[in-house]
Amino acid sequence: MRVGVDVGGTTVKIGFIDKGEFVHTYAIKTTKTDLFDNICKSIKEYAEENNITIEGIGFGMPGHVGNNYIDRLPNIGLADFNIEAHVKKYFPNVIIKSTNDANAAALGEYLNEHKYNSAYMITLGTGVGGGYIVDGKVVEGFNNNTGEIGHMVIDFEHNYKCSCGLSGCLETVSSATGLVRLAYEYKNKFKSNIDFDNITAKEVCDKAKEGDELACRVVDFAMDKLALAISYVVLTVNPEVIILGGGVADAGDFLIDIIQKKYQQYAHYAVTNLNIIHAKLGNKAGMLGAAYLW
């Protein structure tokens, strides 16, 4: 059986998968110490209890990982960490693979669709992540930075400082955080019923659906930049489908319709006919993708 592990900032999701189907999923807490020991012990325990033979374990990590090696992942307290060496102590004879969480989710969604040759997934969450899949394989890139499209410098109007050090990155406006940031920016400029004491990206999208002026301006700006970024991705690698995931994308067809319309303004005539679809697996995508890294 395959095991897919989706390591997040607060929980680690673990899925046992057989022939593409989830047999069992559960979550454990992300601990600041002994994280991989805890994960491995938990997997070993469940596998022994249920008499499961594990073929391999794949990990989706919240950040940069190359060749099963973690350089630095401050948010989960790991640095100079060799995943394979560590997991081998518990599972000496299984396949061990890893990638970043955006790639894992992209592969999971790609496999779930199983009708496209190539897919570029864009995840609109706290940040904006990307993952590129061709022929069922993650394209990691030269130094595993394929998909870092959240850091395209694209907003020269607000030019917000990004956590990466640059300014005007796509994720400063088009992520969940970005939508809220823009709402505050427009607070005194447009009429609105938004409850700023409890504001979330979902609230902004919901209000935009109702026609709230401020919310509409926010969504309009954020999706315009996202559509422009999508046009860049399409001209660069011409994927068969763009898959939109993450919390913001849950706003559904409402958002996809806006993005499609905006995209047409930037689309070269040869690629106007672009598939943009929703991610469908939600928070299971990362586990599925991680389990199919080999």
Next chain:
Amino acid sequence: MRVGVDVGGTTVKIGFIDKGEFVHTYAIKTTKTDLFDNICKSIKEYAEENNITIEGIGFGMPGHVGNNYIDRLPNIGLADFNIEAHVKKYFPNVIIKSTNDANAAALGEYLNEHKYNSAYMITLGTGVGGGYIVDGKVVEGFNNNTGEIGHMVIDFEHNYKCSCGLSGCLETVSSATGLVRLAYEYKNKFKSNIDFDNITAKEVCDKAKEGDELACRVVDFAMDKLALAISYVVLTVNPEVIILGGGVADAGDFLIDIIQKKYQQYAHYAVTNLNIIHAKLGNKAGMLGAAYLW
């Protein structure tokens, strides 16, 4: 032996290649009628005279081509044209492949370097073309539009109309044509020794090297947009090297230095260390790449 054919608007370059080395190259005129008949007859004649067995023929075409089929190439007067069916009449038993000229050139340069796993070539000529090579293969994309980065809408300042119908495309400012266009735009704004009666992109670059104020402004703007586009390409697919070709790139290290400096302003910290190199094969790249499409 392999034959690589680089079809241009005025001449067709034909190369006979053995184990990666050019054995013989020559050119014939691009004719508006019977183009492929003329090409095939010429190849057949040379092969027979020299007792050469042809393994396959590859074509680099000046425009969109998919599965050996040309939908429409107005500049060379071809439409609804099946390359394979046509060439098979003269060479029933050889391999026949085709791609667009930017892809062919990219593959040729990639093979010539033979030390990178992936390369993204950008050609700065009349327009701006691109070609993406991974593991020695052209990445054509879903409908053969990979590399159309010349049509990234990226200049919101001048917003020049592009031949594709959009405005503000990269090639409206960063191509050879773009440099001349910008020079005219800045003509009455900055001091200059440029001879506008004989202006070319090369002249603009040469003057910029000498410190001519107008020429420097032109190069600064055009290479800023190119560097921004490169940052988008790198974040999208993270290639090992960017290869710059085409007439404008002949300005050499002078230009690469400017692009590298500009690129650093837009580069995410994980990809600041980017290889940007010159194309080295000049107008032979297309033939070599075309001959290695299989």
